[in-house]
Amino acid sequence: MNKPEGQEIFVYVWEYVVKQEAQADFERIYGPQGDWVQLFQRGEGYLGTELHRDIANERRYLTTDYWVSPAARDAFRHQFAREFSELDQRCEALTEKEVFLGDFVSRSTRPWPRGR
Numbered sequence: 001m002n003k004p005e006g007q008e009i010f011v012y013v014w015e016y017v018v019k020q021e022a023q024a025d026f027e028r029i030y031g032p033q034g035d036w037v038q039l040f041q042r043g044e045g046y047l048g049t050e051l052h053r054d055i056a057n058e059r060r061y062l063t064t065d066y067w068v069s070p071a072a073r074d075a076f077r078h079q080f081a082r083e084f085s086e087l088d089q090r091c092e093a094l095t096e097k098e099v100f101l102g103d104f105v106s107r108s109t110r111p112w113p114r115g116r
Contacts (some may be wrong), residue, residue, distance in 0.1 A: 006065025009047065009106040012065040012073055015018045017097035020059060027051065030063055039083055040065065062101070070103060 018026045020049035029035045030051050040046045054060035068074040077084060092098075 007068075009108070010067045010069050010073060010106040011106050012067065013101040013104060014063045015097075015099045015101050016061045016063070016095045017019060017057075018059050018061060018095050019093075022094040023059065026061070026091075027053075029094070035087055036063075036065075039080060039087060040076065042080060043067075043072065043076030045069060048078065051088070060095075066106065 008050070012023040016026070016030075027034075030049075030050070031037075032049065037049050040049065045068040047068065050064045052064070055063075065073070067076075
């Protein structure tokens, strides 16, 4: 789905510090074809996810999840609450630290090729 010109995109951002021995699993699960993306793709209004690794600290990552609106993200969280909770619990063993950084609005003009 291409973002209509002038439409703001909702961005949900998390920071993680990953256990050294779990980095490969973390990148697989949180990456562009990972378990989280596969779950999010079931939700109406999901646009995509990016995984970023810190240059200065290779165990620190940011995830940015893009939705058409906070309401779309919230509806997904409600509809798939059980699946979300199960995956979240499974992933807790991969990290030393997990911090919700906030909800943001993207001012990017980047086209969004996927989503519903």
